[in-house]
Amino acid sequence: MADKVLMKGNEALAEAAIMAGCKHYYGYPITPQTEIAAYMARRMPKVGGVFLQAESEIAAINMVIGSAAAGKRTMTSSSSPGISLKSEGISYLAGCDLPALIVNVQRGGPGLGGIQPSQADYFQAIKGGGHGDYKLIVLAPNSVQETVDLTFKGFDLADKYRMPVMLLSDGTIGQMMEPVSLNQSKNATYDKSWAVTGTYGKRTKNIVNSLCLRPEELEEWNKARYERYNKIAKEETLYEEYLTEDAEICIVAFGIASRVSKNAVNAGRKLGIKAGMIRPITLWPFPNEVLAQTAKRVKAFISVELSMGQMIDDVKLAINCSRPVTLCSRSGGMIMSPEEILQKIIEVDGGKQ
Amino acid sequence: MIVFEKPKSLVDMPMHYCPGCTHGIIHRLVAEAIDELGIQHKTIGIASVGCSVFAYNYFDCDMVQAAHGRAPAVATGVKRANPENIVFTYQGDGDLASIGTAETVHAAARNENITIIFVNNAIYGMTGGQMAPTSLPGQVTQTSPYGRDTTQVGFPVKMCEMLSKVDGATYLERVAVNNVRNVRNAKKAIKKAFQNQVEGKGFSLIEVLSTCPTNWGKNPLDSLKWQEDNMTPYYPLGVYKDSTKEEK
Amino acid sequence: MSTKNFLFAGFGGQGILFAGKLLAYSGLLKGKQVSWLPSYGPEMRGGTANCSVIISDEQIGSPIVAEPDILVALNLPSLEKYQNKTQKGGMIVYDNSIITKSVSKDDVKVFAIPATQLAIDNKLDGLANMIILGKVIKECDAIDYDYIKQAMQKVVSAKKANLLEYNLKAIEIGYNYK
Numbered sequence: 001m002a003d004k005v006l007m008k009g010n011e012a013l014a015e016a017a018i019m020a021g022c023k024h025y026y027g028y029p030i031t032p033q034t035e036i037a038a039y040m041a042r043r044m045p046k047v048g049g050v051f052l053q054a055e056s057e058i059a060a061i062n063m064v065i066g067s068a069a070a071g072k073r074t075m076t077s078s079s080s081p082g083i084s085l086k087s088e089g090i091s092y093l094a095g096c097d098l099p100a101l102i103v104n105v106q107r108g109g110p111g112l113g114g115i116q117p118s119q120a121d122y123f124q125a126i127k128g129g130g131h132g133d134y135k136l137i138v139l140a141p142n143s144v145q146e147t148v149d150l151t152f153k154g155f156d157l158a159d160k161y162r163m164p165v166m167l168l169s170d171g172t173i174g175q176m177m178e179p180v181s182l183n184q185s186k187n188a189t190y191d192k193s194w195a196v197t198g199t200y201g202k203r204t205k206n207i208v209n210s211l212c213l214r215p216e217e218l219e220e221w222n223k224a225r226y227e228r229y230n231k232i233a234k235e236e237t238l239y240e241e242y243l244t245e246d247a248e249i250c251i252v253a254f255g256i257a258s259r260v261s262k263n264a265v266n267a268g269r270k271l272g273i274k275a276g277m278i279r280p281i282t283l284w285p286f287p288n289e290v291l292a293q294t295a296k297r298v299k300a301f302i303s304v305e306l307s308m309g310q311m312i313d314d315v316k317l318a319i320n321c322s323r324p325v326t327l328c329s330r331s332g333g334m335i336m337s338p339e340e341i342l343q344k345i346i347e348v349d350g351g352k353q
Numbered sequence: 354m355i356v357f358e359k360p361k362s363l364v365d366m367p368m369h370y371c372p373g374c375t376h377g378i379i380h381r382l383v384a385e386a387i388d389e390l391g392i393q394h395k396t397i398g399i400a401s402v403g404c405s406v407f408a409y410n411y412f413d414c415d416m417v418q419a420a421h422g423r424a425p426a427v428a429t430g431v432k433r434a435n436p437e438n439i440v441f442t443y444q445g446d447g448d449l450a451s452i453g454t455a456e457t458v459h460a461a462a463r464n465e466n467i468t469i470i471f472v473n474n475a476i477y478g479m480t481g482g483q484m485a486p487t488s489l490p491g492q493v494t495q496t497s498p499y500g501r502d503t504t505q506v507g508f509p510v511k512m513c514e515m516l517s518k519v520d521g522a523t524y525l526e527r528v529a530v531n532n533v534r535n536v537r538n539a540k541k542a543i544k545k546a547f548q549n550q551v552e553g554k555g556f557s558l559i560e561v562l563s564t565c566p567t568n569w570g571k572n573p574l575d576s577l578k579w580q581e582d583n584m585t586p587y588y589p590l591g592v593y594k595d596s597t598k599e600e601k
Numbered sequence: 602m603s604t605k606n607f608l609f610a611g612f613g614g615q616g617i618l619f620a621g622k623l624l625a626y627s628g629l630l631k632g633k634q635v636s637w638l639p640s641y642g643p644e645m646r647g648g649t650a651n652c653s654v655i656i657s658d659e660q661i662g663s664p665i666v667a668e669p670d671i672l673v674a675l676n677l678p679s680l681e682k683y684q685n686k687t688q689k690g691g692m693i694v695y696d697n698s699i700i701t702k703s704v705s706k707d708d709v710k711v712f713a714i715p716a717t718q719l720a721i722d723n724k725l726d727g728l729a730n731m732i733i734l735g736k737v738i739k740e741c742d743a744i745d746y747d748y749i750k751q752a753m754q755k756v757v758s759a760k761k762a763n764l765l766e767y768n769l770k771a772i773e774i775g776y777n778y779k
Contacts, residue, residue, distance in 0.1 A: 004629060005755075006625055006629055006635070006637070006755075024433060024434060031641070032641055050433045050434075052429070052433065054426065055455050055456070055458075056455055058423065058426070059423070059429075059455065059459065060426075062420065062427045062430065062456070063427070063429050063430035063433070064430060065417070065419070065423075065426075065427050065430060066417065066426065066427040066428060066429060066431040066432070066434065067434040068430070069417045069430070069431060070397075070430070070431045070434035070435050074430070088420055089420065092419075092420050096417075096418075115641070171641070172638065175639055176637060176638040176639075176664050177625060177638075178636050178664075179629045179634075179635060196397045196415035196416070196417055196431065197415065197435055197438065198394055198397060198414075198415060198438050199393075199394050199414065199415060200395065201394045205413060205414055205415050205416065206415045206416075207410075207415070207416045207417075208417040208418065209416070209417070209418040210418065256663075259662050259664065260663040260665070262662040262663070263662035335665060338662070
């Protein structure tokens, strides 16, 4: 077993990014993700990288655009209100086909909201916070180790498909410490012949651009991009199943909510209720197929979320509303207890306990 | 003997600019400066949003098209990624002095080693003639149909004057291209702004007073005269800051 | 032991988070599954602070400890807030040089230790957190003293090596307090 160290989710994420070859970080302070910026400020100068505290979230994401256009692995991180500000730039990243990692350590909203953990930016991340036809690959870790693993993966997916990837964390996963091993196999290399690095007389000029005033052409661009999205949906969907084989009640939960749900599933099993869980690891692409298959076996689903109910829509779509889907939710920075979820499981099971 | 030719750093294609618009002249001056410094192969331009959005087609070097107002931030990202590249932005007044004020001021504050070409024609051209941050008091535009009322919408923003108080900024000059003498001065200023970057001296911004015959509702000659008579007095030409001199 | 849930609570600045981190690190060195989750935000600065620590033989589900097996309280508001949430058969360890009220709950083991006073008496100002941690590891069988020592070497940076000795001395005082 590799040597494990105890690290905060946010700091482990930052170190993993550097290990993945990200030497350009642009950000702005906001709770509860500031440790990422602080870590980068300490580490980047020591590894010959760039840490720049931008004048705004908007400037930060545009600096990311600049470094990504120049062919470098680059990232920014923020928390919910800051991601709203970055949304313009995220749409441009998608429109320009630029790879980058965007981290959202979610807190409660809307507006300035609070600073406690939340998952209420699900819609923003999955349905597109910015304008236009585009998708982000959205990765949702539920532990510090997975935060590290998905950071490595996020940079690879971004480069492989030339698109922005969002790592959707939350205040709990970002702030908690867990044992983590920071081992990364050799970084893969990707063709970046499209990057703006100067022609040096060896090629014609490169243009990084999202503008297209001819609608028939813009439609073709969008169709081509969606073909890529379809391929990603086929090949890159990730999820974890927990006790689903014989499950009658299936929880769907991601991130911190899946940790609490696991306790509830175990408690339910002790009471003799056949509970299980599907945990989406990629929120886009969403694990539609496994949910559809599971729907054939289970009686009901429970969507457990730290929002007023956002992912539940996608669960219903995935199973084509073939089974009842109940919501178990807390919002505004509150986290449900395992008992709250267990009560919901009992209720859905018929309330016999 | 060739006495006149197209600069190498411009692509040989028709530009979309309106007749009499001075963008063409300014493009040419930028391209000449790049050619003369021998930096075309390592130059990266950042096009902004506005009439000059298609600059990415016109300049023959690597180009990035930025969101409205964000060109200095994008330029920062490109420059920090590859400091050996020469990075310039080409921005209009709405882009640089309104929606992108913060990006402009902070790039200057950081003394970011980039070159900014700021084209000020006191109006929004691409969207069809609305009030700009630099529209003059009393100036009639589509969104100030009774003339710019400074009691309601405030005063024009004088970028060179404002940035001259920013410690980080290295070189700030306002020029015009309404006559031969001014064009020559503009060329010198633009070249110096690129030269500064080549020498690692930091943030240079050249504000070029320009015209918009179409949206001003004037013919090209009258436009040049209007600029001279109205804009130049409000936006005096000259060097507003040159810390390359102070160093000596 | 299969799973032990700890809650450390007190004022910001009392070293609550550090004590929890040290305990979690010890668990890691012992080969256990561990998690550490702090309260965060403005409350960190001057208000109340707490952290959840879980040490387990199994994979840890929720890292949030709402109903601790072991409550470590370094101020009265924390004791009052969490004593009734402490699990039946659990344990409360508190600093009775700061908390003058006694524990009202009677289905838990209670250990009072004048950690702050002991720190002052031993010229270890500010290390009440380590003294009380010493008592905690003595009274609950989750962690052996040796692992705490090893963890300390991991957690205290080389630059602050001189602090290592003081911290260890403080833990020892707590461990040996009767």
